[in-house]
Amino acid sequence: MFNTIIIGAGYAGLILAERLATQESQKVLVIEQRQHIGGNAYDRFDEHGVLIHEYGPHIFHTRSKEVWDYLSQFTEWHHYEHSVLANIDGHEVPLPFNLNTMEKVFPKALAERLQEKLVHLLGYNVKVPILKLREQDDEDLKFLADYVYEKVFLQYTLKQWGIGPEELDPTVTGRVPVYISRDDRYFQDKYQGLPLRGYTEMFKKMIDHPNIHLMLNTKYQDVMTISKDGHMLFGQPFGGDVIYTGKIDELFGYQYGELPYRSLRFEYDTYDVAYKQQVGQLNSPNHYDFTRITEFKHLTGQQHAKTTLAREYPESYVRGENTPYYPIIAEENQQNYKKYKKLAEDLPNVYLVGRLAEYKYYDMDAVVATALKLYKKLKK
Template identity: 50%
Template structure:
């Protein structure tokens, strides 16, 4: 059977593209997905205790794009939820990212107020200052703050998460850990934030529910690629190095080992996510019910242990953001750009740290170009 488009991968990047092509262009689309389910990393399901869990780690939807929000809420209602994270610092659970509340909770009053005043004067209320930038300050109080945050919140966490020192990563990653000059202790400040009331998987199911979309699960594209033909384009959302059979060598990724635990009590911790920057082997514990709003007499949490991925065996979660790996990706990117009949889209194919909204936005933009 011939298709107009073949899409490899049924995560947000592939499924948004499929939905748009089928609905707007009336195109015939085949999606080939290696996993036994659709949804990619955003897949959620109910565990044995009946709690809605995210199989590949907690996913909180947040975006500043009205277009993305309006698009995604066509496929399911969102429960409005603003994510809050605490970090265990010197035995106290304090707001993360480090903000003026954190300053107040950790530092003596006079010192805290002095630092607050200097931060506001120098950068302005509401600004997010990357920690590596703050470290370059000459003012002794700001330098003290920067060293404190670097040592107690940033350095070990980064090492656990990436296996590297913060300086070895690109600003795209380190910029995600700022000092936030604000009393707003939400983790994200995007205008639109929420969790799908019926879960992400249900949303995907609705997006895929179109007579022109055929879905082949449990199938590796490379094993079947000669069996299916496309008339227009191939849209590839898998790892870019695999597409080119690792011609320039394997790219590096981080993976995560998830440990799920169910507790016979209503609630486990004080916030949906608690980070452990200095203790234990895991980076953080998240409690699903506190994000989804589900009511139940038991609760399920997940601990995350990060490590280097074995390419070909492990799930590939985070592209490795160092100059060395970005340079290697650029070699693949050049090859990809030379292929006129193939579009490389998404986190793995573009070797990018995409949030869900960015992946959706990239797919909507690629669709517009088509």
């Protein structure tokens, strides 16, 4: 009945479904436990008609022409370059912390001295992870590093991850650098934007093919079993490929314990004004329990008389109660993941891809690239 079963209708699953159906003429079954496609990139119109991102802001950015060109088959783009402000000492200042930020929070003479030393010692247009900056011998740069650490990094990290920065992998902490530049954009990638009519519409177009069959609101365990001794679908043996994008620990019944994630909770407000914030995202490193406020119209470019904002509250992931967003990339968790990965190697014709299956903190473009790479492997 089907050549390939794909578990999960997020980026990775839908891309692989599209490639296998359109390029290889395969019949593909996509099984998704939620009531919608698109995973955490799903967007929708709220009750006021404002387009919002259900699971927090998703701004697409990539250096890869291959990735951009692939998605461009299914959408036009609203070309948007993300700007983030942070509330620091009563000022709304640009993030990442850069040369412009220094002029807003420090006296002029101090700002100029710090700028000169940064450029001289570390170069211009360079991003320096804050933990690395703290290792500098210069007293002025140590002061700067401590200031940014305390005012921008520490409390935000504790709220976001529930653990201190030193406990996280450098691939995570490196996402909050000091940027020795006057470029206020949050990303510097060549290609940046959002699907013109929304992510959900892009995904719908991607899987609009007679060879792709979609089962929503369905746990894969209800219709199939996956085993090293062979797989079953609807009570019958299944000998095709299985592409799994769900949680790797769930695939093996949590036999080594649960891999931890951070989750998010959102509170929405709608206002009878065109815009409420200067930019799409306002971070709150040291105040309140939320980490940031997103105003979606800045991101989407939608024209609407009203505007909707979302406050974002990080929280622990609890299975069955909320959504897993971010793998907590720490050494102990990685060791547990490797145990599950070893089990997966014994499953015939099963391929794991995506943030949950690989327990990896992927950006969207990296998920696209990984899915396209797996397609090429399956094609061979």
